[in-house]
Amino acid sequence: MTDAAELRARTKELLAAHPPVGTDRLDFLRARFDAGLAWVHYPEGLGGLGAPRSLQAVVDAELAAEGAPDNDPRRIGIGLGMAAPTILQYGTDEQKRWLLRPLWTGEEVWCQLFSEPGAGSDLAALGTRAVREGEDWVVNGQKVWTSSAHLARWAILIARTDPDLPKHRGITYFVCDMTDPGVEVRPLRQITGEAEFNEVFLTDVRIPDSRRLGAIGDGWRVAQTTLNNERVAIGGTPIPREGGMIGKIAETWRERPDLRTHDLHQRLLGLWVEAEVARLTGVRLRQQLAAGQPGPEGAGMKLNFARLNQEISGLEVELLGEEGLLYDDWTMRRPELVDFTGRDAGYRYLRSKGNSIEGGTSEVLLNIVAERVLGLPAEPRTDKDVAWKDLAR
Numbered sequence: 001m002t003d004a005a006e007l008r009a010r011t012k013e014l015l016a017a018h019p020p021v022g023t024d025r026l027d028f029l030r031a032r033f034d035a036g037l038a039w040v041h042y043p044e045g046l047g048g049l050g051a052p053r054s055l056q057a058v059v060d061a062e063l064a065a066e067g068a069p070d071n072d073p074r075r076i077g078i079g080l081g082m083a084a085p086t087i088l089q090y091g092t093d094e095q096k097r098w099l100l101r102p103l104w105t106g107e108e109v110w111c112q113l114f115s116e117p118g119a120g121s122d123l124a125a126l127g128t129r130a131v132r133e134g135e136d137w138v139v140n141g142q143k144v145w146t147s148s149a150h151l152a153r154w155a156i157l158i159a160r161t162d163p164d165l166p167k168h169r170g171i172t173y174f175v176c177d178m179t180d181p182g183v184e185v186r187p188l189r190q191i192t193g194e195a196e197f198n199e200v201f202l203t204d205v206r207i208p209d210s211r212r213l214g215a216i217g218d219g220w221r222v223a224q225t226t227l228n229n230e231r232v233a234i235g236g237t238p239i240p241r242e243g244g245m246i247g248k249i250a251e252t253w254r255e256r257p258d259l260r261t262h263d264l265h266q267r268l269l270g271l272w273v274e275a276e277v278a279r280l281t282g283v284r285l286r287q288q289l290a291a292g293q294p295g296p297e298g299a300g301m302k303l304n305f306a307r308l309n310q311e312i313s314g315l316e317v318e319l320l321g322e323e324g325l326l327y328d329d330w331t332m333r334r335p336e337l338v339d340f341t342g343r344d345a346g347y348r349y350l351r352s353k354g355n356s357i358e359g360g361t362s363e364v365l366l367n368i369v370a371e372r373v374l375g376l377p378a379e380p381r382t383d384k385d386v387a388w389k390d391l392a393r
């Protein structure tokens with residue numbers, strides 16, 4: 001078993017062979033992947049060493065101390081947090097070898113073609129069709145709210161391959177080439193004024209069967225791996241104490257004594273404690289993850305993350321009074337990442353509204369926690385045995 005001392009030694013070897021000053025950024029990242037120091041809990045040959053996940057921090061600290069470049073994880077969150085664990089669990093050896101390296105280095109951005117105009121919370125109702133033609137699948141349909149589709153080289157896609165089966169059973173999971181001529185990406189403007197996400201039209205897109213992830217008809221099960229990881233990726237990202245949104249409001253509080261009131265102080269202290277509890281819960285969740293894929297408990301993290309972000313950014317706008325209502329820029333930008341700490345209070349307030357929708361709405365996550373964590377009775381689901389083609393739409 002690889003331990004911390006061995007990882008330190010390997011990291012030093014990497015740094016000696018590829019000194020960060022003077023080595024091209026991409027060359028360094030590729031060498032880091034090949035040395036098994038990208039994500040140490042992944043298998044050897046796929047960017048890891050089969051080491052405990054918790055030891056990643058040892059490598060990251062050594063590299064940061066030497067000023068080594070990182071793979072800009074916020075820009076490639078869908079690839080790292082959602083596509084990669086799904087490929088690792090369900091991909092063939094060839095798919096893993098071919099896809100994971102450029103995904104990790106950030107050379108290839110990924111997006112998620114799941115939601116449709118008629119299938120968001122009820123994702124299993126999706127209607128995008130994939131029909132087999134020889135060695136290919138021909139895909140037609142419309143996806144929506146696709147973050148980063150305009151930047152993406154690849155997408156994880158779920159499509160209906162058998163409309164005669166009940167909705168959860170006739171779905172198959174694919175890797176879709178976003179440069180295929182049948183893929184059309186159109187921007188969707190959000191409440192922030194930006195277009196971080198898109199609608200995506202798929203017209204006769206040909207996907208070779210070799211780009212299927214998992215068995216035909218097993219796409220719902222494969223998608224659960226993606227969705228459970230998505231909730232952890234959104235709600236459980238590691239941050240330092242007083243990092244993220246709570247850090248920004250604490251900074252304002254310290255720098256602007258003119259804005260303080262007793263009532264705001266009490267509320268800020270309450271939220272500070274909640275943010276710290278959430279952070280420590282995230283640390284514990286990630287330690288549990290060292291043993292495998294996340295389950296429904298990630299839903300609880302993401303629920304709390306959304307509520308706290310909205311309450312903290314609401315309090316920040318209140319604290320700033322009229323200044324909090326200023327917004328820096330309404331031009332329709334196409335941002336490469338969601339930046340909660342690099343932007344102004346107005347951005348944080350507006351963007352955090354999406355936190356209780358993306359990756360599963362808070363209402364739906366409450367259902368998951370109730371049924372799958374607490375074991376409460378399930379919601380009635382009258383359509384689960386009806387063929388998808390016979391469902392009312």
Ligand SMILES: Cc1cc2nc3c(=O)[nH]c(=O)nc-3n(C[C@H](O)[C@H](O)[C@H](O)COP(=O)(O)OP(=O)(O)OC[C@H]3O[C@@H](n4cnc5c(N)ncnc54)[C@H](O)[C@@H]3O)c2cc1C
Binds near residue numbers: 367
């Ligand atoms: C910023 C952002 C980024 C996103 N990025 C992506 C992406 O990259 N790829 C992608 O595929 N999707 C993405 N989404 C889509 C997101 O997953 C969906 O918006 C979400 O799942 C909700 O689906 P919907 O919008 O169709 O709302 P609906 O499902 O129509 O829900 C409408 C309302 O009904 C409530 N509701 C629905 N069902 C139930 C129920 N059973 N019990 C109680 N209440 C219920 C919901 O909570 C919600 O309030 C993104 C969304 C946002 C906001």
